[in-house]
Amino acid sequence: GAGVSQSPRYKVAKRGQDVALRCDPISGHVSLFWYQQALGQGPEFLTYFQNEAQLDKSGLPSDRFFAERPEGSVSTLKIQRTQQEDSAVYLCASIQGSSYNSPLHFGNGTRLTVT
Amino acid sequence: GENVEQHPSTLSVQEGDSAVIKCTYSDSASNYFPWYKQELGKRPQLIIDIRSNVGEKKDQRIAVTLNKTAKHFSLHITETQPEDSAVYFCAAPYSGGYQKVTFGTGTKLQVIP
Numbered sequence A: 001g002a003g004v005s006q007s008p009r010y011k012v013a014k015r016g017q018d019v020a021l022r023c024d025p026i027s028g029h030v031s032l033f034w035y036q037q038a039l040g041q042g043p044e045f046l047t048y049f050q051n052e053a054q055l056d057k058s059g060l061p062s063d064r065f066f067a068e069r070p071e072g073s074v075s076t077l078k079i080q081r082t083q084q085e086d087s088a089v090y091l092c093a094s095i096q097g098s099s100y101n102s103p104l105h106f107g108n109g110t111r112l113t114v115t
Numbered sequence B: 001g002e003n004v005e006q007h008p009s010t011l012s013v014q015e016g017d018s019a020v021i022k023c024t025y026s027d028s029a030s031n032y033f034p035w036y037k038q039e040l041g042k043r044p045q046l047i048i049d050i051r052s053n054v055g056e057k058k059d060q061r062i063a064v065t066l067n068k069t070a071k072h073f074s075l076h077i078t079e080t081q082p083e084d085s086a087v088y089f090c091a092a093p094y095s096g097g098y099q100k101v102t103f104g105t106g107t108k109l110q111v112i113p
Helices: none
Strands: A005-007 A010-013 A019-024 A031-037 A044-050 A053-056 A065-068 A075-079 A088-095 A110-114 B004-007 B010-014 B019-025 B032-038 B045-051 B056-059 B062-067 B072-077 B086-093 B101-103 B107-112
Touching: A005 A088, A010 A019, A019 A088, A019 A110, A031 A075, A044 A065, A044 A075, A044 B101, A075 A088, B004 B086, B010 B019, B019 B086, B019 B107, B032 B062, B045 B056, B045 B062, B072 B086
Parallel strands: A010 A110, B010 B107
Antiparallel strands: A005 A019, A019 A075, A031 A044, A031 A088, A044 A053, A065 A075, A088 A110, B004 B019, B019 B072, B032 B045, B032 B086, B056 B062, B062 B072, B086 B101, B086 B107
């Protein structure tokens, strides 16, 4: 595709609901990242995939957060039993290779609001 | 991990003036330093980056300088225009982990016409 695509663009969830956020990276990009961006803050690292392997999940805030990329392309970030503090923009980004010395290509993000 | 600090948090300049944003990092092994621009409600987009084998890089009105000894790098925008108004983020990778790029807290730049 032309760029990283994320859906939905906006999501409103009631506290306690589960949500699933989708990321479709640029075709052929090996590396995929999830970031969380709170209002007025910089993106905070959540997790990293190289193809289908989740190599780093140290940024996931709790065990309610789960990410997968089963076929090495599309990725899903799932948040169980959402809490108000989960409200943020969730950004997905991809890189063609696996070197960290490359710019991140971001999607437009999913704005999650937990009420 | 990597600790990235960015200053100032907000910056207002008159159109045509220059703007400078500074970042410091902690991981001495970091060797790639990108800058991203994020307009309201939009995705962060790379505007310029520098690798540690050079001290300065320019792209038209934008330049980045790097001081590896002091572990800081700066974004310079000359002849600012209203469309430069946005939030700017610096970033640095953590060499000890897989791809964990750490972002600064952002600088909201306002260019006053």
